[in-house]
Amino acid sequence: MTEEQQFEAFMRDYQNMVFSTAMRLVANQAEAEDISQEVFLRAYERFAELRNSPTVGGWLKTVATNLSLNHLSRYRSRWRFFSELIRGGGEQDEIDVEFAAPDDTEAELTRKDRRAMVESVLQKLPPAQRVPLVLYHLEGLSYEEIATKLGVSLGKVKTDIFRAREALHKRLSRYREEMAGS
Amino acid sequence: MNSEYEKHLEAEMDRELKDLPELTAPPGLALRVMRAIEARAARAPYRAPWQQWPAGLRVAAFAALALMFSALCFAVWQLPRTEQAGLARQQVSQWLAPAGSFWSALSAVAHALTLVVARLGTGVWVAWALLVGVAYLVCVGLGTAYFRLALARR
Secondary structure, three states: OOHHHHHHHHHHHHHHHHHHHHHHHHOOHHHHHHHHHHHHHHHHHOHHHHOOOOOHHHHHHHHHHHHHHHHHHHHHHHHHHHHHHHHOOHHHOOOOOOOOOOOHHHHHOOHHHHHHHHHHHHHHOOHHHHHHHHHHHOOOOOHHHHHHHHOOOHHHHHHHHHHHHHHHHHHHHHHHHHHHHO | OOHHHHHHHHHHHHHHHHOOOOOOOOOOHHHHHHHHHHHHHHOOHHHOOHHHOOHHHHHHHHHHHHHHHHHHHHHHHHHHHOHHHHHHHHHHHHHHHHHHHHHHHHHHHHHHHHHHHHHHOHHHHHHHHHHHHHHHHHHHHHHHHHHHHHHHOO
16 A cells, blocks of 8 residues: 555545534635645645554644634634624524423434534534634633634633524524424 | 523533534545645645755755855945946936926925915814714714624624
């Protein structure tokens, strides 16, 4: 097996993880693909040391996260400005607090459908909310680490994550209601 | 904000998000990366970033650049001392003579403008600055209202 073939096999093992990380942060398939390509080109340069490393998954995830954040930082001032504008608008409506126990409707809703819906809602969130939410829940970063990475205050990170959770919860509840009604 | 509500919300969303499976990478990604690797390998060494050049080539390139810079510095130092440089200076002065009259005309216009500014008085200029400021604020306000409405409907 040549080195190229070994790298191709290595890439096939990790491409979904790298692509998912980039896609959930940038929410754009073409950009996520470009970022994934760059991640693997960097991995190729260090393939000799990475191929047997037990932390290769973490390395790839970190590089994918950093490249995605670098990509987003080009537009950050824009989305931060707009996120501040939205803050005073309709998104601030009080949300009904309901954590219903799993019922028949929930049981009917297949797990696959629900995941697809969560994924879709996640990608429709504004970047100012989606990025810290993904970094917290999926990348396992603390609020402080997110604040440092994004160069924003701790308070803003907490508020944005809270709003993202609320938006996600609201849309999930709406979806459940629609499913119950149909 | 109710902290119990926040805890429930965090737990629920954590469960939902962690339950998400990995997305499937586009089928062409691996091929695309392999092509990029081949293209990189095939390109001329000098087209690679400088940090990736072989060490010998980097040293040679650095020495060549240092030599060129030294030659340029020496030339700049020596050139004004030559006879040809004096002749060239005279030639350039002749070429630039028409620019002198243009400069005089420009100075006269600038002087006239300064007189106009002095005659108008401070009040007019303050009013003008206020008008520009108000126009700017109106633009910002309208832009803000537009984006608020446009994004709130998404």
